[in-house]
Amino acid sequence: MEPTPPALSRGRISGGFTAAGLVAAAALLVYLGHADTTHALSYAGRLAGGILVVAGLAAFAGAICVVVDRFAGRGSKYTTAITLFGVLAVLGAGLMLLVIQTEEYTRWLWAWLGLVVWSAWALWDLLHRRRAWRQITFRRNFAAIASATALITVANFVYTQIYTPYASPMTVVLSAKIGNVRKDKETTYVPLTFQLENTGTVAAYVVGASYSLTGVNWKSTYQTSRSVKEWEKDIDSDGLTDLNAFADKPEAFTVSLGLLLAPFDYKLDPGEKYVQEKTIELPTQAYRAVQVQSDAYLLRKDRMLQQAPVGEYHSWAEKGEKAPEWVTRLLGVPADSAYVKYSVPVSYSNQILNFTRKRRHITLWWMLGTENTNPLSPLAASLVSDGEEKEPSYSESQQELDKYGFTYLSNGGAMAVL
Structure with a gap:
């Protein structure tokens, strides 16, 4: 048996790492998004969940294409494009979750960081080492689809996280x-x-x-106005802010x-x-x-x-x-x-x-x-x-x-x- 060329061996190793990462990301995003598509309390929340589900499905499709491309040897411009789109979807979802996470720390921060770091590596591997961009002949259409998807995702993020809390106040x-x-x-x-x-x-x-219902009494009612000196005493001794000229301070009992x-x-x-x-x-x-x-x-x-x-x-x-x-x-x-x-x-x-x-x-x-x-x-x-x-x-x-x-x-x- 002839030894496997080093380049092919490295390609399979990186392909395995890429496929495993896409599958793991797909499982996390679909799990996270599916719960919101069915149980989120607002329409915007369900839409955000749907976007995560789509990102997860794109990642899973990308994993299948990596296997077809690097292990079965039947890759094409379409499998390359799907893989690239899956990696970009994971990167976008990871960045969105990381931005939301910045307000508070939870242990899931490390999961979002993992998604971003892994997808950045996978993107570098596809574009720099595999020359994926050159293999795609419909680059303009691909860029348009990717840009539109990113725009929708960012718009939903801004709407759910920034606009909605202020647009519909509780009255x-x-x-x-x-x-x-x-x-x-x-x-x-x-x-x-x-x-x-x-x-x-x-x-x-x-x-x-x-x-609470409070009964109010005051001890005395005066025929002549109380002096400013008496008011000063009320302020110093009792901290009053309501000063009465013809009555003692009111006493309240619940x-x-x-x-x-x-x-x-x-x-x-x-x-x-x-x-x-x-x-x-x-x-x-x-x-x-x-x-x-x-x-x-x-x-x-x-x-x-x-x-x-x-x-x-x-x-x-x-x-x-x-x-x-x-x-x-x-x-x-x-x-x-x-x-x-x-x-x-x-x-x-x-x-x-x-x-x-x-x-x-x-x-x-x-x-x-x-x-x-x-x-x-x-x-x-x-x-x-x-x-x-x-x-x-x-x-x-x-x-x-x-x-x-x-x-x-x-x-x-x-x-x-x-």
């Missing part, structure tokens, strides 16, 4: 109203109406919605608070309105006024999805852990306040983000306060990476709002004199 309106208060000798009846209305075009998950909806249990579709009415009973003459406040945390339906059942923890059970300092500080309650904590892991709107972003969970804190101090606004929430439970800074909150539609709403409060 939900939260309101709380006090109706006509009724009194009898012993009881005052305060009717409340709460409303959540989706006035936009994007569905929203209600992570949590709460209300007389009723609760959840309007079970956490993570309600979806508000575009145009949908959720209304809830309550009547709170108070002792007559106990308070001079009442103030109602409602709050809600929302999540865009097309950005994230609840991944598992909601975990619930009561502070008075088991070890009785205290709430984080940032939660008690944000809501103005003592560090030993009682609370209920709800936590749930969430997944992203498409598989590409699930691979290129850290896993996250939402935690909702419903604060009950202490015997003598109750929160005026009982809800706090965070969307953080697994293993973290920290206060979201302003910049991080804005980033979460832009990327995932996680946001906070407050109605601003309504007051009625009793």
Whole structure:
């Protein structure tokens, strides 16, 4: 048997490496894209998945052509063109995934780097060593097809990653109203109406919605105006920003608070309105006024999805852990306040983000306060990476709002004199 020429041997080795790389890339891209073509939460996400599937199929076709060309010896200008197109598809997909990955580190970064490095080598091998470009006689048509494919891919990437987050904002309106208060000798009846209305075009998950009714009193009413010196004292001792000329500072006590909806249990579709009415009973003459406040945390339906059942923890059970300092500080309650904590892991709107972003969970804190101090606004929430439970800074909150539609709403409060 005659020995295999060195050039042929090197060609088969590089061909084997090229074919193996194309098959591995095809498997990864088809797996990643197939999940999005069927399960992505938006049309743009499904289109991106379809592009990855096409890239994977092109890579697999290229692997077959490498085998036909370098091992069966039946190559032609078409097999060379298909191989080159498959390598370019892997390179483009790798670069796209690498750009998406740059915001956060996950272990899949090394897979995208591998795709880019391998495809760059395969492209050099085809163009420099194999002279593939010279073997293709329809170079203009090939360049046109490759350019059009690249343009579509880049346009989809820009649309899904840059334009879409800003083009369709989530618009939900939260309101709380006090109706006509009724009194009898012993009881005052305060009717409340709460409303959540989706006035936009994007569905929203209600992570949590709460209300609190506060009774307001002030000790004395003066016939003559209080002096600026007394105002200065109010500012120095109590940090007040509302200064009354004819009354002492108002003292508030939460007389009723609760959840309007079970956490993570309600979806508000575009145009949908959720209304809830309550009547709170108070002792007559106990308070001079009442103030109602409602709050809600929302999540865009097309950005994230609840991944598992909601975990619930009561502070008075088991070890009785205290709430984080940032939660008690944000809501103005003592560090030993009682609370209920709800936590749930969430997944992203498409598989590409699930691979290129850290896993996250939402935690909702419903604060009950202490015997003598109750929160005026009982809800706090965070969307953080697994293993973290920290206060979201302003910049991080804005980033979460832009990327995932996680946001906070407050109605601003309504007051009625009793």
